Amino acid sequence: MEATLYRWDDLPKEPLKADLHRRLISTDRMMIAHVYLDEGCVVPKHEHENEQLTYILEGTLRFWLGDDESQVVDVSAGEVLHIPSYLPHRAEALVNTLDVDIFCPPRADWL
Numbered sequence: 001m002e003a004t005l006y007r008w009d010d011l012p013k014e015p016l017k018a019d020l021h022r023r024l025i026s027t028d029r030m031m032i033a034h035v036y037l038d039e040g041c042v043v044p045k046h047e048h049e050n051e052q053l054t055y056i057l058e059g060t061l062r063f064w065l066g067d068d069e070s071q072v073v074d075v076s077a078g079e080v081l082h083i084p085s086y087l088p089h090r091a092e093a094l095v096n097t098l099d100v101d102i103f104c105p106p107r108a109d110w111l
Contacts, residue, residue, distance in 0.1 A: 008034055011024070046088070050103040062091065
């Protein structure tokens, strides 16, 4: 068993759409990603079995949470949002944003 060192700048920056990119590291039991969102970028409503922590390094994301999207939360630099398994959510970048998403277990649909 050995430790592995990663450098974000050495990882490929995968474009998901024109205003959304990511870099990710995945292990057997967890996943961490840098997600780069341009101002106005919308992440459509979705849900997944994976627990999620979203830690904003730069910028602000607005989240709409729940089936009826009645919980609206702005998450800014230095703040962390926990999204439980199967909680529907969508997001919009209010400004250019860099967030760190941590998933457990890893998201198979991202691999």
